Amino acid sequence: MSAEQRAASPAADDRHLQLLNEATMEVIPLKGAQDQILATPEDATVAVTCSPKFGLRRTLEYCALAANSGRRVVPHLAARMVTDRAALRDFVQRVADLGVTDLYVIGGDAATPVGRYHEAAAMLDDLSSMEHPFTRIGIGCYPEGHPNIDDDRLWEALLRKQDWATYMVSQMCFDASTLTSWLTQARARGVTLPIRVGIAGPLKLAKLTELSLRIGVGPSLRFLAKQHGLVGNVLLGRTYDPAPLVRALLAAEPRPGGDIEGLHVFTFNQVPVFRAWIGTQGGATA
Numbered sequence: 258m259s260a261e262q263r264a265a266s267p268a269a270d271d272r273h274l275q276l277l278n279e280a281t282m283e284v285i286p287l288k289g290a291q292d293q294i295l296a297t298p299e300d301a302t303v304a305v306t307c308s309p310k311f312g313l314r315r316t317l318e319y320c321a322l323a324a325n326s327g328r329r330v331v332p333h334l335a336a337r338m339v340t341d342r343a344a345l346r347d348f349v350q351r352v353a354d355l356g357v358t359d360l361y362v363i364g365g366d367a368a369t370p371v372g373r374y375h376e377a378a379a380m381l382d383d384l385s386s387m388e389h390p391f392t393r394i395g396i397g398c399y400p401e402g403h404p405n406i407d408d409d410r411l412w413e414a415l416l417r418k419q420d421w422a423t424y425m426v427s428q429m430c431f432d433a434s435t436l437t438s439w440l441t442q443a444r445a446r447g448v449t450l451p452i453r454v455g456i457a458g459p460l461k462l463a464k465l466t467e468l469s470l471r472i473g474v475g476p477s478l479r480f481l482a483k484q485h486g487l488v489g490n491v492l493l494g495r496t497y498d499p500a501p502l503v504r505a506l507l508a509a510e511p512r513p514g515g516d517i518e519g520l521h522v523f524t525f526n527q528v529p530v531f532r533a534w535i536g537t538q539g540g541a542t543a
Contacts, residue, residue, distance in 0.1 A: 269507050274540045276503060280520040281331060281453065282528060284323075286315040289526065294323045296528040298541075302359075304331040304521065309367040313338055317351055324355040331395070332357060335365025336380040340372030345380060346387055353390040361395040361426065362418075378414055381421040395453070396422040400430055400439035412446060419450050426521045427455045433505035440516055451518035454506060458524045458531040459496050500538060 283304040284293045290305075297303055303323045307316040316332055323330045332352050339345050352360070362384075364377045374380045377396060384394075396418045399411055406414075415425070425448075430436045440452065457465055499522075506517060524531050535541070 269504070270539075272507055273500075273503055274538060276507075276517070276520050277535050277538060278540050280522045282522050282524050282531065284319065284524065284528070285526050286311055286319045287526060290319050291322055293524070293526045293528045294319065294328065295326060296532065297328060298532075299327050300329070302329040302331060304333060304361060306333045307335050307338060307365075309335075309338060309365070313348060317348070320352060320357065321355055324357065329359070330355065330357050331359045331361050333361050333363060334380075335363050335367065336374035336377045337365035337367040337370040339374050339380060342373075342383050342387075344372065345374075345383055349384070349387065349389045358390050359393040359395070360389075360391045361397075362422075363397045376414065378417045381418060385421050393423045394421060395424050395426050396450075397428065398425040398443070398448075398452070399428045400436045401428065403428075415443070415448055416446070419448060422450055424453055424518055425450045426453045429455045429457050429523050431457070431502060433502055433509045436506065437509045452516060453519045453521045454517055455521045455523060456499050456502060457497055458499065458522045458527060459534045460525055460527060460530075462495055462497050464525070465497050499534075 279302075281302045281304050282297050283306060284290050285306050285308075294303055305316050305319045305323065307313055313334075316334075320330050320332045330352075334348060339348065362377045362381055364375075374383075381394070381396075396415070398415055399406075402408055403411055419425070427436060436454065503520070522531060
């Protein structure tokens with residue numbers, strides 16, 4: 258069966274809706290994040306980010322809110338925001354008390370680490386030597402590279418980190434062929450982790466363009482511009498539609514059904530918009 262036939266099949270439609278309905282929804286702990294979390298379905302998986310601006314305290318605050326409301330929570334933990342083993346142990350204990358069993362570990366965006374951890378691998382090493390409740394540990398991957406880390410170091414870090422991880426989450430991408438080509442290369446290099454594909458939720462194209470350039474996904478953005486008349490649509494104030502990307506990913510998987518574990522949606526704190534959009538795809542919104 259060709260990629261086009263797979264994309265058009267009833268099974269592909271079912272898989273498309275399953276991925277959307279079961280997607281992890283990322284929420285940034287800004288003012289109003291409580292409303293965003295409570296706008297997710299009661300059985301949703303909610304990822305709560307962390308950043309140098311707000312600190313781990315804010316991440317923990319909204320993780321508690323999400324967990325206490327019955328949502329499944331995936332805290333983000335940035336290595337550069339953790340001072341030492343004691344601070345790591347404290348964070349682990351606090352999320353364990355919430356019943357959290359899934360943790361997403363990244364290096365973080367802080368220009369200067371607050372303590373001993375300069376990268377995710379070092380912190381994962383320490384985490385592996387202490388008692389923790391995590392049955393799932395996610396790590397980041399960068400199909401289009403990283404603006405501050407060269408490709409050789411990225412591959413080396415990914416291979417090191419997978420010893421402690423159970424899945425990986427890709428940086429936001431717009432081009433299915435870029436991601437699947439990278440995934441084929443990753444498998445050839447010995448990366449075996451399943452992937453949760455990072456996609457942008459529906460967002461005004463002008464804002465999405467700004468954010469994409471900031472995080473270094475320029476090549477994929479150029480694909481979006483070429484395929485979808487980005488400049489004209491920005492001027493018209495149109496909104497990005499993730500559906501073609503998801504369908505293209507399903508059609509282009511190197512191993513159909515075998516590599517993509519799920520989706521990680523960058524909602525940009527537009528959860529109601531994302532859920533309303535799922536409804537237009539035939540998915541559940543209740």
